[in-house]
Amino acid sequence: MRLDIITCLPDLFDGPMNQSIVKRSQTKGHVEIAIHNLRDYATNKHKNVDDYAYGGGAGMVLSVEPIDKCISGLKEQRTYEEVIYLTPDGETLNQRMANQLSLNENMILLCGHYKGVDQRVRDHLVTKEISIGDYVLSGGELAAMVLADALIRLVPGVLNDESSALTDSFQDNLLAPPVYSRPVEYKGWKVPEVLTSGHEANIEKWRHDQAVKRTEERRPDLLD
Template identity: 45%
Template sequence: MRIDVLTLFPEMFENVLNCSILRIAREKALVQYNLFNIRDYAENRRCVDDRPYGGGAGMVMKPEPVFNTVETIEQQAGPCRKKILLTPQGVKFNQQIAKELSRESYLMLICGRYEGVDERIRLGLDVFELSIGDYIMSGGEIPAMVVIDAVIRLIPGVLGDSESVVNESFADTLLEYPQYTRPAEYRGMKVPEILISGNHQKIKEWQRENAVKRTIEKRPDILKKT
């Protein structure tokens, strides 16, 4: 998979993309990350924002630098059919969307800033608008990192154990069951006997039962959607 990130702050991504699973995916040649500084494609002395027509607080990202960036990239790499604009106005990101995106071969993530982006970016670039939640952030960079992390771990071969993906929270619309490791007892708190019994069938039943129980207690809204 190729992932292009269009941002005013590429330095924000450098450490994130070189750590843990994201680094491993790159080293396995399963993903290629490319960072593009939108300022480099502005025609007027790296000016990327301006005052909004009609008045209002703050500044708005201009269309010209974003269009220039996208068009330059696509001239070199070919068309990207999944251009994603990170915005609080978008569809709320979830595990199902992450799965769908993990099947793509090419993603382009456009990070907004300031009070938002010129509407012509939405209209002219055929973007898929995506939000990570109902709250306001300073820009689209951190949401883009969230999307990248959630998507990359679903690409076959990235995680060492394929069951890790299957058993995670939201993988089958349930939260993950409680997890334990050594020691078997810590400060009076013991690992449930069934988990150290060696009875794999009973363990799977316990895991499923507790996944349902935890979902009912913590996120009943998930069950209502299914």
């Protein structure tokens, strides 16, 4: 998988994209991440990539030209399955969407900023719009990091145990069951006996029952 991320704040990605699983995925060659500074495509000497909105109102808007130049340049090098714009009014990200997108080979993630991007970018250049929740951030960079992390961990070979991702919350419309580790007892708090029984069928049934119970209590909407 290759992710080309377009942003006017590239330094924000230095830490998150170079730590833990995301870093290992790049080191192993399973994932390639390229950060593109939108200001490199500005057409004025001050490297401005925003302008006032027609019709007035507060806030600046990312201009269409530098975004078009960046995306067009990338498309000359390879074919992209999706050009994704991170925006609060996009389709809400969920595990099913992440599963589907993780099958793609090349994607562009466009980070909005200020009051967003010129609508012509959304009309003519973007193929999918994604939100990570019903709230507003200062820019799309954090949302792009969340999306990238959700996708990267699904790429074959990234996790040491690929079955781990298949047992995460939401993979089967259920929340994950409780998990325990050593010691078997701490301050009188004991691990459920079934988990130390070694009886695989009973353990799987317990985990499924607990997942259903937890989902009913916390996210009954998933069972609908």
